Amino acid sequence: MKLTLKVWRQKSANDKGKIETYPIDNISEHMSFLEMMDVLNEQLITEGKIPVSFDHDCREGICGMCSMHINGEPHGPDRGVATCQLHMRKFKDGDTIYIEPFRAKGFPIIKDLVVDRSAFDRIQHAGGFVSVNTSGNTQDANALPIPKADADTAFDSATCIGCGACVAACKNASAMLFVSAKVSQFSLLPQGKVEAKRRVLHMVEQMDKEGFGNCTNTGACEVECPKGISLENIARMNREYLKASVSSSK
Amino acid sequence: MATLDAKIPAGPIKDKWTKHKNDINLVNPANKRLIDIIVVGTGLAGGAAAASLAEMGYSVKAFCFQDSPRRAHSIAAQGGINAAKNYQNDGDSIYRLFYDTVKGGDYRSREANVYRLAEVSGNIIDQCVAQGVPFAREYGGLLDNRSFGGVLVSRTFYAKGQTGQQLLLGAYSAMNRQIGKGKIKMYNRHEMLELVKVDGKARGIIARNLVTGAVESHSAHAVVIASGGYGNVFFLSTNAMGSNTTAAWRVHKKGAYFANPCYTQIHPTCIPRSGDYQSKLTLMSESLRNDGRIWVPKNIDDIEAIRSGKIKPVQIAEENRDYYLERRYPAFGNLVPRDVASRAAKERCDAGYGVNATGEAVYLDFASAIKRYGKEKAIVTGEENPSDSRIIELGEGVIEDKYGNLFQMYEKITDDNPYKTPMQIYPAVHYTMGGIWVDYNLMTSVPGCYAAGEANFSDHGANRLGASALMQGLADGYFVLPYTIGDYLADDIRTGEIPTDSTEFKEAEEAVKARITKFMDNKGTKSVDHFHKLLGKIMWDKVGMARNEKHLKEAIAEIRVVREEFYKNVLIPGGAMELNPELEKALRVEDFLELGELFACDALARTESCGGHFREESVELDGPQKGEAKRDDTNFAYVSAWEWTGDPGQAKLHKEELEFNDIELKQRSYK
Structure with a gap:
């Protein structure tokens, strides 16, 4: 499927940050959300741009490291899963997806989608x-x-x-x-x-x-x-x- | 070829550890606070060691690359932890756990270490319960157990399918208590990139602060490496994305021997891969084999019908199914050890019986268990003449209690409901038995540098039994290393703080900075993942579940080509003095590219089959064991410990001969 990603980019803790738009294509419904982010990053690297930083590790929903705010919800639209277990079958071809960091005073932003x-x-x-x-x-x-x-x-x-x-x-x-x-x-x-x-x-x-x-x-x-x-x-x-x-x- | 001294204490095996603890030097409590210990990694081994050492009074500095010590990959262990408690009265004992572990490891582990592991296993359960770890319990309030592959007793303690999480959070809580007291200084988001030796002794590390990019020197009187295994050399594995070999490999390059790198566990029950974009593989706990039956269709026509979607697996009649583990191994059936189960799945799939589009999947079926449990439940609850659908409903409830979170995870990933249709599974790289060579005290061949948990090699031989990794990590961290390290540190009570402005630290720091600069300045065009995937494919295709001389030689040559290409053509975007995940990956993949070659060299040198290492040239040719792996005790009953000489292909082999005084070497039969 074809998607439009609106991703929060922020160089460092002190940077103001803004939403950037990235079109992305050939996304399989079997991919996990983070695998879709891998595809985006590979695309950005090939284009000579800086890939999006995000926290992730076990990718099986248990380490608690991944942390995105997706379309206004922490860990996105599915229930009972962390972002790493959210699959692209929860989205439709042509969707626009907003991806932001967790926002809270107690969780200062380090870079892009990574918070402390x-x-x-x-x-x-x-x-x-x-x-x-x-x-x-x-x-x-x-x-x-x-x-x-x-x-x-x-x-x-x-x-x-x-x-x-x-x-x-x-x-x-x-x-x-x-x-x-x-x-x-x-x-x-x-x-x-x-x-x-x-x-x-x-x-x-x-x-x-x-x-x-x-x-x-x-x-x-x-x-x-x-x-x-x-x-x-x-x-x-x-x-x-x-x-x-x-x-x-x- | 030199031989290695493992410093195994003399005396009968059951007295060795007690006697050794009585004989070794102790450090006076007042002196312990003058001694610094660095612990790299905060999983079960590192977390338990850091907490225990701090409780004893040492000043501990702990490092993890994640944003919190609680995220270490031990957290993902599902099934359970073994202990010889004999709570189920099925004849379990320290000796039996010791025996099963040595046999399960295909007689390639060190007897004295394994006996000690079995000996302290009971203490681990006591300790964890005291910490408030919520293990599964029976209605009477006592601890519940289940059985795991390769053994005939129920000795596995568990917390649903999240045992690793609960044990790690126990160790994390013990660490937190010491961090709160200031006895552990915690360095989150730091990655160790070099070991620093002063006068031949390990005296510190160089670490990169992953947030600021700063390259820092940290000193100590001893360094403990508890950084886990190197399964990600295959790119796809059940390891976390960040799991890496860098700490272990850097220690190796500073003089620590690397033992048995080719001993890798390919776990039989993982969710099959679905496409090239795949970033990791997900394990389904081996505990599922207690109730799930593994099969493929008997008839090749059914395979085609299934792949094209014409029929569903539940439509295949009982007599047309091949429960191949039950057929080949009647005594152990679906509970054979992991290496045996994995190879059997590969054998069926290679023969064309794989049940998905890629041809790499077999079924794990719960239908019989659901019926059996449903009937039992109806009797217990007094329901008379329940209908078939009622029995299935009751049975599904029992299965949900036992494996609910695993079934949910499977459904989230595959979009299939495993209560209604069999799971599809296929083997995947899971654990590495090989690792840094250590002596009985867990000290590496670099004085003052220790290795614990999956990072060392000693206890699992050529194949690890289920629920033994958690046991070994915690045994090393809670009950072995805190004692043995004192013997070494007793000489350091007058040393004083180790300065970090010495030439040794400065040179190590400069070397790390130079490596980083080299990557940042490289004018390449390809991402780090591109090279990591190339390496992973070579490893899986040619150094994977079955190995032969031709493929291993090809793999060695191909890895060298990829490594050369990597240095020439890798592209790292961004800067060095900021959070830069691509740079982090590059520094890890650089080390995987060297380790991969040593791994293949080790597999090539070991021309026998043992445990997870299967050489196609070494199989039983006839008799009841025809086609099974053939071990060669006459020529290969040793540990291969490799010394770095400047090129992974030219590593020097040292042998530690394995002596078996308490166990007779036998062919491992599960038939």
């Missing part, structure tokens, strides 16, 4: 862990039975790939879904209980410091999340936060 998501790492540094040292003498794994339902729900929260689509989809650029997924995973498991208060207070404090907005329950994050992380996580984090705030002075 290190704020997510810093939120995890603040408390996204159980404080256990490596040791050959931790207790036997089966000494701590965990109800299957709790383990399964914790797993669902833990499948977050940290891509940042939730932030990009939110009108407040809120990171609540991302942060609450980690808080939920540990609050559902006995291993995480000991540090529960400290964890939620510190992670939320860091989240605010990074400039992410608050949650106003629009639910856009849940819709765009490639892993289907549920809004229930935010409710759970709010409960954890309230509990920790009234019962602890850190």
